Amino acid sequence: MKYAVSGTDQESGSPIELTVEAPDVPSAAAIAARKGVNVAGVRAVAQAAVPPPIAPQRAAAPLPVAPPKKRRGRVWLVLLLLIAGLMAPFLPAVPLWVGAVLAGLVVLYLILPPARRPVGAFLRVSPERPTWRALKLTTFLLVGLGLVGFSFAGRETVRLREEFTAKQEADRQAKAQAQAEAAAKVSRLVEDARAALTAGEIPKAESLLDEASKVADASNRGAARGLSDKIRNSADSAWVLTSLVGASDDEFTRFRGGGAPPAALDFGFAVLTDRAVALARPQVDTAVAQREEAKRQAEAAAEAERKAREERIIAERKAAEEKAVADKAAKEAAQRAVKDKLDAYMAVLNVAEVKLIDSVSVRRIGDKTWEAELTVRNIWHLRHYQLRLQDAQTLWEAWAVIASPKEPDLARIKLIDGNGNEVGGSRILGGSLIWVQEK
Numbered sequence: 373m374k375y376a377v378s379g380t381d382q383e384s385g386s387p388i389e390l391t392v393e394a395p396d397v398p399s400a401a402a403i404a405a406r407k408g409v410n411v412a413g414v415r416a417v418a419q420a421a422v423p424p425p426i427a428p429q430r431a432a433a434p435l436p437v438a439p440p441k442k443r444r445g446r447v448w449l450v451l452l453l454l455i456a457g458l459m460a461p462f463l464p465a466v467p468l469w470v471g472a473v474l475a476g477l478v479v480l481y482l483i484l485p486p487a488r489r490p491v492g493a494f495l496r497v498s499p500e501r502p503t504w505r506a507l508k509l510t511t512f513l514l515v516g517l518g519l520v521g522f523s524f525a526g527r528e529t530v531r532l533r534e535e536f537t538a539k540q541e542a543d544r545q546a547k548a549q550a551q552a553e554a555a556a557k558v559s560r561l562v563e564d565a566r567a568a569l570t571a572g573e574i575p576k577a578e579s580l581l582d583e584a585s586k587v588a589d590a591s592n593r594g595a596a597r598g599l600s601d602k603i604r605n606s607a608d609s610a611w612v613l614t615s616l617v618g619a620s621d622d623e624f625t626r627f628r629g630g631g632a633p634p635a636a637l638d639f640g641f642a643v644l645t646d647r648a649v650a651l652a653r654p655q656v657d658t659a660v661a662q663r664e665e666a667k668r669q670a671e672a673a674a675e676a677e678r679k680a681r682e683e684r685i686i687a688e689r690k691a692a693e694e695k696a697v698a699d700k701a702a703k704e705a706a707q708r709a710v711k712d713k714l715d716a717y718m719a720v721l722n723v724a725e726v727k728l729i730d731s732v733s734v735r736r737i738g739d740k741t742w743e744a745e746l747t748v749r750n751i752w753h754l755r756h757y758q759l760r761l762q763d764a765q766t767l768w769e770a771w772a773v774i775a776s777p778k779e780p781d782l783a784r785i786k787l788i789d790g791n792g793n794e795v796g797g798s799r800i801l802g803g804s805l806i807w808v809q810e811k
Contacts, residue, residue, distance in 0.1 A: 373394065373416065374391055381408060381499075407500065408500065456471070456519055460523055460525060460529075464523045466523075467523040468520055468523035471517065471518065471519025471520040471523065478509050496508070547589070558584045558587050565577040565584070569599075574603060578603060602640075606647045612652045613655045615652075616637075616652055617663055627656075714732065728749055728751060728763060729749070729767075730749050731747045743785070744785050747788055757811075760809075768784075768803065
């Protein structure tokens with residue numbers, strides 16, 4: 373039986389009336405309550421009696437009904453939430469606002485009945501499915517709160533990243549400052565060491581340079597090492613002797629005669645130069661002997677190089693002469709081979725009294741292929757095609773026996789007329805494949 377139920381909507385509070393099918397009034401009220409209606413009254417709906425049919429009628433075919441369209445999910449909402457979450461480590465304000473708005477909509481839906489219809493439409497929440505509605509609202513609330521949490525976590529990430537960058541920059545500046553201070557200290561120590569050497573105080577200079585070489589993070593310690601090497605070399609008799617031996621003849625002659633020392637012994641500081649000269653004077657005779665020995669060795673090496681160069685030139689000339697002789701012999705052998713094959717082929721043609729050929733030339737192609745070029749007389753053009761083909765095959769057979777009896781296809785012929793036009797011969801695939809012009 374049908375009942376008309378009147379009342380108000382549980383969500384919006386607006387008046388509503390609907391008709392339900394139920395066996396009695398309590399059942400009708402229960403059905404309406406399940407559909408979200410605050411029941412105010414239930415009344416039976418009078419049904420008109422259906423008159424009996426006058427005559428049996430054929431039931432009309434049901435009209436096709438289009439299936440209800442499924443509403444597309446709000447994919448853009450899901451994408452918005454996903455993008456907002458991914459932006460948390462970079463722009464924490466974005467997930468904060470998105471999460472706050474989403475959580476605010478859920479709260480607004482729950483506490484403000486007039487706003488339930490638009491908010492429910494936006495969030496896709498249906499009052500007809502209470503369980504599904506509660507699940508959706510809970511999910512949206514948790515997602516909103518999660519985005520807010522992501523925002524705070526993103527703020528912390530940004531702060532840590534900025535602190536790390538600031539620390540790196542501070543470390544870099546501190547390192548640069550330390551290097552600059554170290555370089556300045558080394559420069560100051562080197563200048564002090566130079567002043568000490570100028571004053572003749574070698575121990576003090578060595579102490580200053582040793583201190584400069586131990587300064588960490590200094591990029592100019594090479595100057596200290598170079599000056600330390602000068603001090604050490606000026607006191608090294610072996611190094612002084614080597615410098616004397618390696619000096620030019622003019623420098624050594626001048627020094628040997630009591631003049632200025634070679635450039636290698638001039639350290640730029642009088643105290644170092646004098647110390648090196650004091651070590652060099654007693655070693656002049658030794659240096660003379662070593663210089664003479666070095667000259668003898670250099671002359672011997674130059675003489676050996678000259679002889680080796682002459683021997684190499686002679687060997688190259690001899691190899692070139694032998695190659696020329698071998699090339700000439702090979703050329704003569706090739707010419708003899710061509711002449712022998714040509715003579716043999718001409719002998720065969722003369723014995724056969726061939727009247728169609730005016731002249732013959734022979735050449736070698738590569739290592740194994742031989743080609744005979746035959747110039748035909750004008751009578752060739754007057755003969756029938758089949759006769760010309762047979763003549764060409766016969767000419768090739770005679771040539772193959774002479775040029776390449778074991779591999780006949782390596783023997784080729786080429787037929788030309790008096791003007792050099794090709795009128796027949798062997799095809800490119802093999803010498804035995806003979807062709808002649810058909811017309």
